[in-house]
Amino acid sequence: xxxxxxxxxxxxxxxxxxxxxxxxxxxxxxxxxxxxxxxxxxxxxxxxxxxxxxxxxxxxxxxxxxxxxxxxxxxxxxxxxxxxxxxxxxxxxxxxxxxxxxxxxxxxxxxxxxxxxxxxxxxxxxxxxxxxxxxxxxxx
Amino acid sequence: xxxxxxxxxxxxxxxxxxxxxxxxxxxxxxxxxxxxxxxxxxxxxxxxxxxxxxxxxxxxxxxxxxxxxxxxxxxxxxxxxxxxxxxxxxxxxxxxxxxxxxxxxxxxxxxxxxxxxxxxxxxxxxxxxxxxxxxxxxxxxxxxxxxxxxxxxxx
Numbered sequence: 001x002x003x004x005x006x007x008x009x010x011x012x013x014x015x016x017x018x019x020x021x022x023x024x025x026x027x028x029x030x031x032x033x034x035x036x037x038x039x040x041x042x043x044x045x046x047x048x049x050x051x052x053x054x055x056x057x058x059x060x061x062x063x064x065x066x067x068x069x070x071x072x073x074x075x076x077x078x079x080x081x082x083x084x085x086x087x088x089x090x091x092x093x094x095x096x097x098x099x100x101x102x103x104x105x106x107x108x109x110x111x112x113x114x115x116x117x118x119x120x121x122x123x124x125x126x127x128x129x130x131x132x133x134x135x136x137x138x139x140x
Numbered sequence: 141x142x143x144x145x146x147x148x149x150x151x152x153x154x155x156x157x158x159x160x161x162x163x164x165x166x167x168x169x170x171x172x173x174x175x176x177x178x179x180x181x182x183x184x185x186x187x188x189x190x191x192x193x194x195x196x197x198x199x200x201x202x203x204x205x206x207x208x209x210x211x212x213x214x215x216x217x218x219x220x221x222x223x224x225x226x227x228x229x230x231x232x233x234x235x236x237x238x239x240x241x242x243x244x245x246x247x248x249x250x251x252x253x254x255x256x257x258x259x260x261x262x263x264x265x266x267x268x269x270x271x272x273x274x275x276x277x278x279x280x281x282x283x284x285x286x287x288x289x290x291x292x293x294x295x
Contacts, residue, residue, distance in 0.1 A: 016159065023166050030174045045271035046222060047278040050181035099180055104218050108273050109266030115187045129182035130274055133222040
């Protein structure tokens, strides 16, 4: 009996390090997943006090890359099909808001052109996405 | 000896079990790391749909127009650092002012109006750099929080 008892105690696996490793892996994947799926990397403009624009899952995310190429969510779109692709992305929900992630090196005219098409597609107002100066944000 | 063994027993209990604490902290960490990158930050702006409704439903004399031209504010390239060039000047309601004075002037002109009349019309040259224009929008909004920015065409 005395010899058997220590062996029974050791038979339980210590799960704490296992749980730690799994949690860390979970964190890594949860952090990587949203940044991997949403369009090209752009260098967002730095400003001092950008306002909250809500959750990106409830917005139509339009990206304008450095070369002026248009993306809706993670799909590149030709400029002449931009309007109809936006309406298709909105589906039945006309109240969805469009936000533009524009590259900092763009000229205003290129962003204005996209804003005009967005207005003509029936959306009222857009959000221009920036990142707080000094903060590292998504898309870096 | 019995007192001693009692003391060593309470020694064992005096250590706090940190495992649940670590679990809770890790879960909070996960929640914040997931939520933060999904939150977008930026500026709400409007743009006139056609040249016909570029004329807003507001008496013309009460319109406040902010004009940015590349000759007064050289932001054709992304401005270096975090601010605007020191010599950047803009035209607000027909008066040319340094961009640094913009927050105070906008608050002075528009701050006293009812919230739905706080509209700033932005006439910015198409050749200007996008980041520079956003920094001017940021300045204009910095003291009047619910300011509506309306982009108008310049040509």
